[in-house]
Amino acid sequence: MTGLRWGILATGGIAHAFASDLRTAGLTLTAVGSRSAESGERFAREFDVPRVHSSYVDLVSDPDVDIVYVSTPHPMHADNAILALENGKHVLVEKPFTLNGAEAARVQDVARRTGLLAMEAMWTRYLPHMLRVRELVQEGALGDIRALTADHTQKISTDPAHRLNDIALGGGALLDLGIYPISFAWDILGAPTSVTAAANLGATGVDDEVATIFTHERGAVSTSLSASHAAGPNTASIIGTEARIDIDRVWYTPTSFRLVSPDGTVQESFESDIEGRGMQFQALAAERYVASGANDSDILPLSETVAIMDTLDEVRRQIGLRYPGEA
Structure with a gap:
């Protein structure tokens, strides 16, 4: 474990599953961002998240967040991932990575320019x-x-x-x-x-x-x-x-x-004999990549995500x- 501080962007069903597995793995969940203050507060109470932001901009601007899990609907993935990258945050983006290949290439370009980890949350590959x-x-x-x-x-x-x-x-x-x-x-x-x-x-x-x-x-x-x-x-x-x-x-x-x-x-x-749903393995891999100085996954490289x-x-x-x- 590297001690990365996770922020979760959006509070839908998949975000709940991911947050639960972060807790199972003992990883640090620092902040949540939601466009609905009520939803964000409810999510924070459920998972004991110390910081709640009422906008995505506030979440990615939080200096106590190192990596952001993007779990908005598909058409928002590219813009949300780029927003986080432009604010110096690594990103784990729920699959599908974006709506189409052109959007995926945009995210890849920003990740390469910023030197940050951008990784598709294809959690199956890490099980x-x-x-x-x-x-x-x-x-x-x-x-x-x-x-x-x-x-x-x-x-x-x-x-x-x-x-x-x-x-x-x-x-x-x-x-x-x-x-x-x-x-x-x-x-x-x-x-x-x-x-x-x-x-x-x-x-x-x-x-x-x-x-x-x-x-x-x-x-x-x-x-x-x-x-x-x-x-x-x-x-x-x-x-x-x-x-x-x-x-x-x-x-x-x-x-x-x-x-x-x-x-x-x-x-x-x-x-298989594991705790939780298994989404923690992709998070653990992301933490290892960042700790080693890598800005890409060896299991699912960003270039492959774009090609898929x-x-x-x-x-x-x-x-x-x-x-x-x-x-």
Whole structure:
């Protein structure tokens, strides 16, 4: 632990989950910023936060805050992250990092100019079971990886006013849910060499279901399915010539997996045993990077985050999904 003092920008549901895991890990939560004084005060009481700011500008100007967790709706991520960076704060930005690739590149430019850490809060990549999955892949335990498949499917409210159904807030399955399996495919197989996507657009114009097929270097294929109004298995598999990894429900949260040989023999089993939801691992990683003088993540570099946003842009181009205000 480096003793970084965290500030949380916005007080929605994901901010509550993150604050709870910060407390679980014993990290220092110093301040919260909210446009609603009542919401900020309530959040501060719940998590014993000593400093409450009634604006985001006041939060990022606080000299007792070193790093800011940005948890506003998607269209606000870029401006909020840049505001924090311009005020000398490192940032951990809730995924998706921004609304699109152009916004992500803007944040990257500011981070590079200021020399500060800007990191996407893709917390799944930092979980213990994913660290072990990555080790097995890098060790060659699976042989030549030929395929990867994952779904992120949930039954969420169909209320048109719900955030996930609001196109003005970047709603839909892709940015909230599809980002997980798509980032997973990038993590294991690298950048796609081709992208194919199909979707069903709902009554509010957002994608209710979206499926992708990517090809990758050496011909490996990845597939994903994301849905916001129907719950599926939420499992994942990486399939190689010598073995496969089957990750159990819910694959993108702390869970178990098995390394299985082609004849069905289980070569290794992994069981997660952690406190909290698991969002603390990304925070601990951010603190390590800052302590070491690094201004980027070795697990999810900012350049990769920007490239993933570009891939999501291509998916949206193919399914005909554009957010208000985009060129």
